[in-house]
Amino acid sequence: MRVITVAGPPSVGKTSLIVKTAKTLREAGQKLAVVKFDCLSTDDDLLYRRAGVPVAAGLAGSVCPDHYFVSNIDDCLQWAEGLGADLLIAESAGLCNRCSPHVQGALAVCVVDNLSGVHTPKKIGPMLKMADVVAITKGDIVSQAEREVFAHNVWRANPQAQIVAFNGLTGQGSGELAFHMRGAPDLDTLEGRRLRFPMPSAICSYCIGETCIGENHQRGNVRKMRFPEAAA
Amino acid sequence: MSAHPLSLRLDEAQRLNPAFAALIGPTPKPDLSLAEWLATLGSDDLDRLKFSRVELEAHLRALVMQADSLRAPVVGVHSLRILGGRDKNGRAEQLDLELRPGAIVSVVGPTGSGKSRLLGDIECLAQGDTPSGRRILIDGEIPEPARRWAASGKLVAQLSQNMNFVVDLTVGDFVEMHAECRAIDDPEQAAAQVIACANELAGEKFSATTSLTQLSGGQSRALMIADVALLSSSPIVLIDEIENAGINRRQALDLLVASDKIVLISTHDPILALYAHRRIVIAAGAVSEVIETTEAERAHLATLERYDRLMSELREQLRHGARLDALPSFGI
Numbered sequence: 001m002r003v004i005t006v007a008g009p010p011s012v013g014k015t016s017l018i019v020k021t022a023k024t025l026r027e028a029g030q031k032l033a034v035v036k037f038d039c040l041s042t043d044d045d046l047l048y049r050r051a052g053v054p055v056a057a058g059l060a061g062s063v064c065p066d067h068y069f070v071s072n073i074d075d076c077l078q079w080a081e082g083l084g085a086d087l088l089i090a091e092s093a094g095l096c097n098r099c100s101p102h103v104q105g106a107l108a109v110c111v112v113d114n115l116s117g118v119h120t121p122k123k124i125g126p127m128l129k130m131a132d133v134v135a136i137t138k139g140d141i142v143s144q145a146e147r148e149v150f151a152h153n154v155w156r157a158n159p160q161a162q163i164v165a166f167n168g169l170t171g172q173g174s175g176e177l178a179f180h181m182r183g184a185p186d187l188d189t190l191e192g193r194r195l196r197f198p199m200p201s202a203i204c205s206y207c208i209g210e211t212c213i214g215e216n217h218q219r220g221n222v223r224k225m226r227f228p229e230a231a232a
Numbered sequence: 233m234s235a236h237p238l239s240l241r242l243d244e245a246q247r248l249n250p251a252f253a254a255l256i257g258p259t260p261k262p263d264l265s266l267a268e269w270l271a272t273l274g275s276d277d278l279d280r281l282k283f284s285r286v287e288l289e290a291h292l293r294a295l296v297m298q299a300d301s302l303r304a305p306v307v308g309v310h311s312l313r314i315l316g317g318r319d320k321n322g323r324a325e326q327l328d329l330e331l332r333p334g335a336i337v338s339v340v341g342p343t344g345s346g347k348s349r350l351l352g353d354i355e356c357l358a359q360g361d362t363p364s365g366r367r368i369l370i371d372g373e374i375p376e377p378a379r380r381w382a383a384s385g386k387l388v389a390q391l392s393q394n395m396n397f398v399v400d401l402t403v404g405d406f407v408e409m410h411a412e413c414r415a416i417d418d419p420e421q422a423a424a425q426v427i428a429c430a431n432e433l434a435g436e437k438f439s440a441t442t443s444l445t446q447l448s449g450g451q452s453r454a455l456m457i458a459d460v461a462l463l464s465s466s467p468i469v470l471i472d473e474i475e476n477a478g479i480n481r482r483q484a485l486d487l488l489v490a491s492d493k494i495v496l497i498s499t500h501d502p503i504l505a506l507y508a509h510r511r512i513v514i515a516a517g518a519v520s521e522v523i524e525t526t527e528a529e530r531a532h533l534a535t536l537e538r539y540d541r542l543m544s545e546l547r548e549q550l551r552h553g554a555r556l557d558a559l560p561s562f563g564i
Contacts, residue, residue: 114398115398117398117399117400118399118409122254125282126282129282129283129287129291130287140392140394140395141394141395141396141398142395142396142397142398143395143396143397143452143455143456143459144389144390144391144395144456144459144460144464144466145397145406145407145410145456145459145460145463145464146397146398146399146406148410148413148464148465149399149406149409149410149413152413156251156254158291159251159291159294159295159297160290160291160294162381162382164381170352172352172355172356173356175356175361175362176356176381179377179381180381196287197282197284198284
């Protein structure tokens with residue numbers, strides 16, 4: 001089983017990218033299963049079902065979505081194994097830019113879009129920096145110059161990544177992405193494998209349900225801001 | 233250098249690849265090696281850089297290794313060969329077309345006939361794996377899969393009516409940023425050249441301090457073309473419908489050809505179609521004919537350009553509130 005994590009900020013076109021690539025993979029005789037991780041709600045499982053891709057949706061609810069992901073990913077692999085899939089894609093929205101779902105030994109794909117501005121690649125953090133493949137979407141509506149600057153900034157943030165230009169409407173780029181996915185390592189289990197980047201050093205009172213603002217309510221691992229000195 | 237990439241001094245590294253400057257920041261000890269610098273970092277520094285020590289080391293190595301390719305000259309393409317696939321009904325497409333730098337080819341055909349598919353096949357260097365079944369050879373060879381994918385993004389620049397500038401910067405700052413990506417020695421001068429060139433193509437002038445997002449449609453298109461001609465590394469340019477762009481189209485194509493690009497332009501505009509050296513006719517998803525532009529057609533082109541000037545003259549007059557009691561003759 002080849003396992004692929006696909007992560008990226010909301011609305012960059014992760015689902016379109018996976019649906020279009022699934023078609024290319026299917027034509028090459030590969031069977032794909034998808035797990036969609038989200039926080040509160042998702043309708044994307046319908047999009048996958050409509051495209052004939054077996055899908056399971058996981059909603060983190062009140063739990064940190066990245067913790068939820070890591071607690072469930074090996075079960076996802078066993079589920080996909082049971083379906084007889086060749087590839088499992090775990091799609092998750094990178095919600096705070098702090099964490100990343102990328103796992104050592106699984107192909108890590110980060111999706112970003114050209115509309116988010118040329119400085120975005122350096123703001124995204126480990127989700128992009130730790131990726132093997134960075135897919136850049138929405139290139140069909142920005143200038144060639146912006147595409148080149150954006151790709152260059154992705155390269156600066158992660159010089160080891162393969163950069164793929166992807167058009168989520170036409171599926172242009174799916175051949176290339178499918179090529180990278182089929183080259184992912186073959187795994188039986190994710191047990192014992194490690195995340196490429198550790199989760200934040202929590203726990204504070206707000207992690208366990210505190211909602212009230214104020215010094216008296218801040219316990220555990222609390223970090224305070226430093227402010228610039230007021231001019232004299 | 234590549235044998236011991238981390239023995240590079242910080243100041244050398246920063247000159248080699250601008251990405252080091254952003255990563256390392258101002259340092260009081262530019263003569264430290266990268267390895268020594270890495271050893272000085274505490275967990276707070278690593279936290280700020282969002283790397284673990286092992287990952288940062290791999291990142292530094294990759295920056296050194298790939299810095300050379302940043303300065304490497306543009307990948308040259310001596311020829312682009314398009315081999316036929318099949319039409320929408322599965323019938324074989326009779327096509328073996330070779331294009332060389334400096335060539336302008338127009339792509340004509342009814343809406344929905346498959347002009348964009350042809351441009352798409354070239355963009356991804358198709359190898360029989362797109363709906364058309366076409367194959368694209370570079371310098372007479374089938375690119376290896378790894379090379380194909382590494383090259384496809386860099387070989388082809390694209391321009392279309394649907395593309396806009398979206399970044400919130402001034403023209404000058406952004407074009408300089410693009411020049412810096414290409415590791416051009418004097419980005420400021422390169423930017424001034426691109427802007428001057430764009431102003432020649434566009435009717436209305438703009439300056440380096442104009443905001444990109446405030447450019448008119450014509451100014452944007454002119455800047456995109458000047459930028460592709462002078463700053464883009466891609467040897468192949470695909471143009472999709474720029475006829476209504478409000479720019480000097482002929483001058484724009486001359487500029488691209490002068491920079492030794494292979495230009496393919498999908499168009500419904502007779503002037504652009506005839507200005508090309510050859511035109512590819514597409515019907516039902518396949519190339520039905522490749523026509524060399526004849527001398528007679530070139531002669532007609534001069535007449536068509538006079539019509540075109542007449543139309544734009546009339547457009548200007550009506551725009552400024554003129555009444556059109558009699559048509560000007562303009563020697564037609």
